Amino acid sequence: MAGHSGRVRVRAASLVAPLAVFIGVTFAVPLGLMLLRSVHDPVVADAMPATLALLAEWDGQGDPGEAVYAAAAGELAAASDAGTLGQVASRVNRVQGGLRSVMVRTPRRLRDAPDGPRRAALADIDPDWTDPATWRAIRTAGERWTLRHYLHAVDLDRGAAGGVVRQPPEARIYVRLFARTFGVAGAVTALCLLLGYPIAYLIANAPAARARWLLALVLVPFWTSLLVRTTSWIVLLQTQGVVNDLLVAAGLVADGERLALVHNMTGTLVAMTHVLLPFMVLPLYSVMRGIPARQMAAAASLGAGFVHAFRRVYWPQTVPGVGAGSLLVFILAIGYYITPALVGGQSGQLISNLIAYHMQTSLNWGLAGALGGILLASVGVLYLAYDRVVGVDRMKLG
Amino acid sequence: MPPTPQPAEGPPHVEFEGVSKSYDQRTRAVDDLDLTVRRGEFLTLLGPSGSGKTTCLMMLAGFEAPTAGTIRIEGRRINDVPPRRRGIGMVFQNYALFPHMTVGGNLAFPLEVRGLDAAERRRRVDRALELVRLEGLAGRRPGQLSGGQQQRVAIARALVFEPELVLMDEPLGALDRRLREELQYEIRRIHADLGVTVLYVNHDQNEAMVMSDRVAVFRDGRIEQAASPEALYEEPERSFVARFIGENNRLAGRVAAVHNEICDVEVDGGIVRAFRVAPCGPGDRATLSIRPERVAIAPTPGLYTNEFDARVEDITFLGDHLRLRLDVCGRSDFIVKIPNMVGHGAVIEGDRVRVGWTPTDCRVLDPDDEEETP
Incomplete structure (x- = not known):
């Protein structure tokens, strides 16, 4: 008997082994090396x-x-x-x-x-x-072994006297970039929630056939290369692009005052929201699908108006989905790299673009590792905060 | 013994007047319906799925708008009143309890909406829980309760704000048989205690018989017959009703002669003298309906007007009664039930027996063209 169950266990383990090795080689080891490099420079x-x-x-x-x-x-x-x-x-x-x-x-x-x-x-x-x-x-x-990369990553340095001092003003870039990154990620998350919530509600309450179509539409972006989608936004948003042409044709904007919609913060926000929207819609949809449509009817029959019923009955039940979607979008957004690099211009660059710069151009991998480590830590903090507030076991990812 | 529901008298509470509902502009889910519900009445809307009964309930609750016609509550037209202002208690098919609130929270919800203070809310919630015998469970979540308890909570929530009209949409459909019977009794008791008007949608005829003062049998968006359970069983006016309520034998035939309320119908194997319900004249096609327990086996010759030779095809022992399948009048699925009493062993399969029934136990109804459901 023991031999049999042992064999079963070995077989089960050997089935999982390729994945475990894959995750180890492609994820855990590189991550560990990156963090090591941020504090260790021999x-x-x-x-x-x-x-x-x-x-x-x-x-x-x-x-x-x-x-x-x-x-x-x-x-x-x-x-x-x-x-x-x-x-x-x-x-x-x-x-x-x-x-x-x-x-x-x-x-x-x-x-x-x-x-x-x-x-x-x-x-x-x-x-x-x-x-x-x-x-x-x-x-x-x-x-x-050193923490100076982390000091640099938050615009600090070791002074001549040995204490920690701030970098000279012209060298302070990272804190501002971190703030911008978190700001953009927060704004993108809010936009995704605002746009995604009604879409998810629509899909969750549509008849099955229509729901399949709507869901497919939400998923279409996943079938298209990120690069293609991002560059399409450049085509749409540039000064001589489709959006500006339409605005000028509609008489809303004078031809000489075409809006700068791309290669700045606006472009970054629009393109990132578009790319990340499915990550908000899917968890929301999965939560909303589990809420019977009758619940709102029940609330109405008990005398509640729409706003009251939504606030007390519907919204609280979607909180796990809101949390999961927001966490997902926020985490993806603070690490976003290609989209800001292409449509962000100077003012739309985020911390990940700087990490890429230190990885590829300045070859300061220690600083790149420290910046990445800080991002990783902030994701961990968010996760813990979410666990405290909503409970990770209530999270529904789809 | 459960209390017997009082036959409803009194002023109309709910009125449907020429109400139709069409979802696709072509077919009608509810077709030119007239129905009056009296105050304090327990009325069941009974019918197969898709017969329009739930649509009626949803129109009354305000979740569906009638395509035509008028719905009144206490004489006031309510077609355009939103659901939340109708003040109707509603019990939904799958309870529709709010899973993120406690039982107490669920029950307090309609009271909170109505702006009652905390003490009053508490008092009423306790009283409602007492009514459905769930004292002490206010702190639980619906997910921690059994199906039967959840159903009781749903009923308590529909009653807690003291509506005069309560709608129930197949509330016991998800429960097992034993629990269903227990709750049928419970709902009847609550109805008797509170004197509210109840409209109850259901497709289970036994449940309808047990609970209702009156049953409206639906078919294809119309009411075939609305009457007390006894009347529906004893005096069906439509062959659909005869088929839907209880078991019965149906013989297809043609009217041969009419003498006032009695007429002669020619069936395969002879002439049956029967009670005329539907207007008919000589030559019309008709369906005869005979309840299985009203047929006598080997009757005293001459006692019954209708007597025929039959062959016993099959006998099933069912404890309190025996169920005989006979070949008679051209049908080989003619069912007769005889009580399990001394002497039943006289009949065995393959026997040839005489059977008989009186004209009053045999009703002439409209021709039933539908294939019998097995």
């Missing part, structure tokens, strides 16, 4: 261990001393030979701008420099080497 620490060990003794103010210069010169040369100098330099450069070229240039020039104290040789190559700030930057970039 590049500088591995390349300059001796220098960093010596810098640890240094007070961070005066001259670090010849030993540091010698160690740094040797390790920079070694990194240059190993081909990792570029990575090391760009890490340090992120802490303090301008140091990249200094560090890349140094080993080549050192080869031609006369023997003698390395301090003089380095100072000769670039006066920045005598600036304590340079060494502080190397020391900071050399932290193997």
Whole structure:
């Protein structure tokens, strides 16, 4: 008997195994690596261990001393030979701008420099080497485990004295972008709810044949490429586009004052609402389908007007659907990337576009990971809040 | 013994006058209907599904608008009054309780709408729960109750704001037999206690017989006959009613002669003398309706006017009575019920027996063209 049930268990496990492996490889591991990267950066620490060990003794103010210069010169040369100098330099450069070229240039020039104290040789190559700030930057970039990416992600930095300070005003971009992202996600969620609630009600209370058609219409966007849908909005909303043409033809807008509907916040809101609407409609529909039409009739027979009946009888029963839809749309919206990138213009860019920038262009994966980690944490907080207010077990996703 | 419903007397409470309802402009779900319900009456609208009974109820409740005709409550035309202003208590088919509210919340809902204060609401909710014997369950949710308890809550909710007219749309349809019988009794008791007028939609003839002062039998949007259960059973005026209420044997034939209320009808196998209900003359087609328990087996010769030779095809023992299937007058599905008394063993399958019945137990009705439902 035990052997039999054991075999059954093994067979069941082997059926789930491919999915478990798939989720592990494509989801859990990358997510873990991203979060790891946001707090763990071994590049500088591995390349300059001796220098960093010596810098640890240094007070961070005066001259670090010849030993540091010698160690740094040797390790920079070694990194240059190993081909990792570029990575090391760009890490340090992120802490303090301008140091990249200094560090890349140094080993080549050192080869031609006369023997003698390395301090003089380095100072000769670039006066920045005598600036304590340079060494502080190397020391900071050399932290193997660090929270500085998270500090940067919320526009903070470590000050010269060691405390946490705000970034200079011109460098404060992320907090504003986070605020904009949450604002846009909230607005999109509200728009989806406003538009989706009546649609879901209509479908849930339509005769079966018509309901199937309406549901298919809601789902049509799913069958179309996101890229196609987004670019269609550009065609529709651009200054010489269909919407503006119609408004001008109707005499509502003068030809010279065509509205800027795309490549700004308006475009982002319109396109995102359109793309995310099905995610609101489906959970709402699934909840509403379970509410007998007779309930509103019953409320009316008991003397309640429509508003009262809706508020006391219908709405409370749809709250799990409203919660599930809103949570879904909000979570998808704060991670939205392609749509804002295409129709958002400058003012319609969201935090995910910046994450993409740091992943692909600046290659600052640590900061990208920290920004992503913050998004992930805020989704977790939302989920917990939803659980507290509505109860996750009451959530209906479709 | 449950209290016997009082025969309803008194002024009209609800009147349907020439009411029609069409959903598609071609066919009529309700067709030129006239019906008066007296105050305090328990009236059942009985009929097969699609016969228009529920549509009638929905028009009275205000959820459907009549295509033509007038509906009055206490003489006042209510065609254009919205449902919430009609003050009618309604019990829905699947209860339509509000699952997110407690039983107390459900019952307080109509009182809250009417602006009653908390103390008064509480008092009335308690009284309504007492009425349906659910004291102490005010704090439960409908989902935590059994089907029968949910039904009681639905009834209490329809009564809690003290309407004078209560509509019930197949309220016991979802319950099992035992529970149904219990609630039939309960609803009758409540009706007797409160003296409200009840319109009850149903397709179960036994339930209609048990509960109603009067039953209106619906067919194809029209009322075939509206009468007390006894009258419907004993004196059906239409062959549809005879077929729908209780079991009965039907013989198709042609009228041979008419003598006032009695006429002779020629059927396969002879002439039957019968009681004339539908107007008919010699040569007309007609249906004879004979209740199975009114047929005597091996009667004293000459006692009954109608006597025929029959062959016993089949005997079923049903405890209190025996059910015989006979071949007589050209029909092989002629049913006779005989009480289970000493001596019934005299009849066995294959026997040839004489059967007889009186003209008054055999009614001449309109020709029934519909195929018998098995």
